[in-house]
Amino acid sequence: MIPGQFSYHRPASLAEAVNLLATLEDARPLAGGHSLIPMMKLRLATPENLIDLHGIDALKGVRRDGGNIIIGAMTTQHELLASDIIATALPVLQETSLVIADPQVRYMGTVGGNVANGDPGNDMPALMMTLGAIYNVEGKGGARSIAATDFYQGAYFTALEPGEILTSISIAAPPAGHGYAYEKLKRKIGDYATAAAAVVLTMSGGKVATCRIGLTNLSETALLAVAAAQAVIGTSLDDAALKAAAAAAEAIMSPAGDGRGPPEYRRYVGGVMVTRALQRAAQRAK
Amino acid sequence: MAKTHVTMKVNGAEVEGLVEPRTLLVHFIRENLQMTGTHIGCDTTHCGACTVDLNGMSVKSCTMFAVQAAGADITTIEGMANPDGTLSALQEGFRMMHGLQCGFCTPGMILRAHRLLKENANPTEEEIRFGIAGNLCRCTGYQNIVKAIQYAAAKINGVEFQEAAE
Secondary structure (H helix, E strand, O other): OOOOOOEEOOOOHHHHHHHHHEEEOEEEEEOOOOHHHHHHHOOOOOOOEEEEEOOOOHOOOEEEEEEEEEOOOOEEHHHHHHHHHHHHHHHHHHHOOOOOOOOHHHHHHHHHHHHHHOOOOOOOOHHHHHOOOOOEEOOOOOEEEEHHHHHEEEOOOOOOOOOOOOEEEEEEEOOOOOEEEEEOOOOOOOOOOOOEEEEEEEEEEEEEEEEEEEEOOOOOOEOOOOOHHHHHHHOOOHHHHHHHHHHHHHHHHHOOOOEEEOHHHHHHOOOHHHHEEEEEEEEHHH | OEEEEEEEEEEEEEEEEEEEOOOEHHHHHHOOOOOOOOOOOOOOOOOOEEEEEEOOOEEHHHHHHHHHOOOOOEEHHHHHHOOOOOOOHHHHHHHHHOOOOOOOOOHHHHHHHHHHHHOOHHHHHHHHHOOOOOOOOOOOOOHHHHHHHHHHHHHHHHOOOOOOOO
């Protein structure tokens, strides 16, 4: 399968990339390319101009900025897995990266592409909503920041305006001793989630002090399960609390029926993923 | 569409060619360079038959444009033998452990295993299976591929290979 014709651009600076996106007809940024290139091979995407972001060093790498972790948009899943900063401050990002696609795809796939594409099957959006991440974007009109929770508007529709590029993600490091888990049910390695849930929580005196829960591939967009998280705060995660959380999460899911199963099944296992993620996160919390 | 002149290093040799931007790396390798050891299996980023080593990464060459690989250092199956032409440890492992039947997935398997062993010289069976999860084989059931990689790891580490009891 051969993509349609396009012109290739490899800017060396963000300013140049933003300018190319604003001035060229039908231009799209190219990050890791492991969503876009397959779509181009199927001719479901036929951009006239591709702006390859690999030449822009400013978009790469992980650093600390006070209590925040800043992840460059072009940082790959493989680089997240190799990062000591991520291992220490945000281990849930590594747990999630490990269940994305396969090793070859993780060498190329970027965290920026994963979150900015708006694909409800991608794993990072729900996690970013759970972590309260902020997306920093830049366009011809300047730079702005968008909360992950405000970013996703529908399948492949996001708050990113035409011509804007996601440059980095800021995440306030969760407190030391927090518990975390990303539970993903998939048919095989490399598949999108049948259902997945992200949990980040803190425990105090055997009870849940704070909790956020995100859901992957259970609606048009990733979801933040606010009521489900509320249902476990103040509890010791007893059976009644877990059941209440799963039920509250299931209430906001609207999965499509596809090869991964009918909606009823996917909603049910979505609740199971929430339960398991809560239990595993609580075990890890100190 | 105007063609672009690209140069890259493939198996230690500088190569060049004129490519359209839409030319996939695997097509450049197979058709321009006439190195047909890198296979096209699924053409949809799933099977891993087209895996090459690019700047120290295992990459599915059906999902990258040749223009993106300009300046890169690439190894394909044609570059996997020892400099004297004898089989490398991985190739020997696949031969000795019957790590292939039809052989279609083998170039991608060997290139992926090559990078896996560079990053983890002594992987467990689980780490090997997780590490080759992006490469599909429809013949072997993977058992002998895992053994082949264990054989190669032992040989590279200079220890005797001991096959696990079944």
